[in-house]
Amino acid sequence: DIQMTQSPSSMSASLGDRVTITCQASQDIGNNLIWFQQKPGKSPRPMIYYATNLANGVPSRFSGSRSGSDYSLTISSLESEDMADYHCLQYKQYPLTFGSGTKLEIK
Amino acid sequence: EVQILETGGGLVKPGGSLRLSCATSGFNFNDYFMNWVRQAPGKGLEWVAQIRNKNYNYATYYAESLEGRVTISRDDSKSSVYLQVSSLRAEDTAIYYCTSLFLYWGQGVMVTVSS
Numbered sequence: 201d202i203q204m205t206q207s208p209s210s211m212s213a214s215l216g217d218r219v220t221i222t223c224q225a226s227q228d229i230g231n232n233l234i235w236f237q238q239k240p241g242k243s244p245r246p247m248i249y250y251a252t253n254l255a256n257g258v259p260s261r262f263s264g265s266r267s268g269s270d271y272s273l274t275i276s277s278l279e280s281e282d283m284a285d286y287h288c289l290q291y292k293q294y295p296l297t298f299g300s301g302t303k304l305e306i307k
Numbered sequence: 308e309v310q311i312l313e314t315g316g317g318l319v320k321p322g323g324s325l326r327l328s329c330a331t332s333g334f335n336f337n338d339y340f341m342n343w344v345r346q347a348p349g350k351g352l353e354w355v356a357q358i359r360n361k362n363y364n365y366a367t368y369y370a371e372s373l374e375g376r377v378t379i380s381r382d383d384s385k386s387s388v389y390l391q392v393s394s395l396r397a398e399d400t401a402i403y404y405c406t407s408l409f410l411y412w413g414q415g416v417m418v419t420v421s422s
Contacts (some may be wrong), residue, residue: 201371234409236352243404243412244344244352287352289409294357294368296342301351 202227202290206299214307219275223288223299228269232292235264235273238285247286248273280306309333309411313403316416324393327416329405336386337361340408343379343390345401346415355379355403356390373399395420 203226213219223233231251236244246255248264251271261276275282283306288299315327327343340363343355356379359366367379378391388405395418402415 236409238352243414244406244409245412246409289352289354291409295370296354296357296368298352298354 201295202229202293202297204288204290204297204299206288206302208302209300210303210305212305212307213278215278215280217278219278219282219304221273221286221288221302221304223271223290225269225271225290227293229290229292231266232290233264233266233271234289234291236287236289237282238287239283244287278306282306311405311407311411311413313405313413313416316403316418318419318421319395320422321396321420323395323420324391325395325418327390327392327403327405327418329388329390329413331386331388331405331407331411334407334411336407337383341379341381341388342406342409343388344404344406345399345418346404347398347401350401353401358388392418397421 205224207222233251235248237247238244247258251266252264263274265272286302310332312330319325340359342357345353345355355370357368358379358381376394381388397420400420402417404415405413
């Protein structure tokens with residue numbers, strides 16, 4: 201199985217900060233990765249497809265990138281509405297696997 | 308407007324079984340691979356199962372932790388997908404989400420396994 205090691209597990213940042221969350225894949229997944237945002241009591245919302253492509257309606261302050269086996273979600277300037285849990289998912293190979301999640305809090 | 312509605316959850320005794328249903332509308336269901344994803348209380352997301360569409364012969368895939376206890380199926384005429392889970396354990400307690408290739412998601416249905 202492909203393991204997705206997500207870091208950090210939690211973080212606190214100030215409004216306007218640049219925030220980066222990373223998932224490291226244990227095997228090659230190409231760019232077959234989705235980033236989700238999940239707010240309390242809500243369903244996950246896809247933010248980034250195919251590692252770097254912004255989903256419809258997602259603010260441009262969100263971006264995705266890849267460096268080798270490391271995949272990152274970056275928020276260029278944190279806003280209060282970005283407080284949420286973030287998850288990555290690899291869909292290169294079955295079983296599909298999620299990262300363990302990152303809880304993003306606002307200072 | 309896309310709508311995805313999961314039903315069939317509830318309180319189940321250990322060893323029991325249940326069938327979750329997911330009714331959809333507002334998108335071309337026949338084109339999509341459908342998935343179930345679950346989330347235990349306070350935990351992360353866990354992919355459970357996928358069923359491909361007719362073009363891929365309705366192939367099914369399962370998480371290893373549930374294989375042998377779950378069956379995913381679909382009825383294209385009803386734009387619905389189902390998840391049958393048997394031999395339920397306490398660790399199966401979770402919100403179960405239905406999602407179309409992770410683009411559209413339902414609100415989830417709670418399954419609690421407890422005596």
